[in-house]
Amino acid sequence: MTEETTAVSEQAAALQGEPVSVALTGASGAQYGLRLIECLVAVGRPVYVMISRAAQVVIATETDVKIPSDVERAQQKLTGLYGAVPGQIRVFSRDNWFAPVASGSGSPSATVVCPCSTGSLSAFAVGASDNLIERAVDVALKERRKLILVPREAPYSEIHLEHMLKLTRMGAVVIPASPGFYHKPDSVEAMIDFVVARILDQLGIDQQLMPRWGSER
Incomplete structure (x- = not known):
């Protein structure tokens, strides 16, 4: 075994916990999904x-991020962008x-x-499973596993x-991309972190993006 192979094996062994699936769909707010991936990588999650x-x-x-449509190149791009160890980020195509x-x-x-786009919400609610994202959500629902949906739309229609x-009644957790302001954010990044912190809390992953309510008093 070469030194390079040994180093890669040691890095992979350092990963902690089960993988987390992150799907980005066509709603505004791509920054939330990318920041979530970055935070998961930082704590060693696949x-x-x-x-x-x-x-x-x-x-x-x-x-300013350009994600290639090719799966392998997209995986390399995200791995380099967030300093992930080889194999920590795996990108899957829609089919x-x-x-x-x-x-x-x-x-x-x-x-x-x-x-989570409202179109995706619709597909999830009826179990469409026409692509891998929809199928992944369908699997999470049928297996009664943790499912977090982060819609971003304004206003919301009755539909x-x-x-x-x-979807909430099925067991999903809906976290609208609606940052609060009680922490007095001084940048767009701080507003993004507010929402990402709530997602990490729901995943049971320790986060330092936002202080716990009351911890500063």
């Missing part, structure tokens, strides 16, 4: 990433039905759709609200 076609457009529009997230026997214990209510 991350399964799915990016819809619409999300690729949103990422290119809202951020990869052999991905772990496509089956209850391989899917991780937590799935986050961030941001959107009905879908959120339906």
Whole structure:
């Protein structure tokens, strides 16, 4: 075994906990999903990433990050961008039905759709499963696993609200991308971290992005 192979093996062994699936769909707020991936990598969690076609457009529009459409290149891009160890981030295409997230026997214990478009909400609510993101959510629901949806829309129609209510009753946790201001954010990044902190709390992952309520008093 070469020194390089040994180093890679040691880095992989340092990863902690089960993988977390993160899906980015076509709603505004790509920064929330990218920041979540960054934070998960920082605490040593393996991350399964799915990016819809619409999300690729949103990422290119809202951020300076350019995610290649090719899966391998996208994986290399995110790995380098967030300093992940080799294999820590795995990117899956929309039609990869052999991905772990496509089956209850391989899917991780937590799935986050961030941001979650209202179109995706609709597909999730009816169990469409027409692509890997929809199938991953369907698996999370049927297996009664942690599912976090982060919608970003304004205003919400009755259809959107009905879908959120339906999915909540199925066991999903809905965290609208609605940052608070009681922590007196002084930057866009601080507002993003407010929402990401709430997601990490729901995942049971220790975070230092936001102080606990009352901890500063």
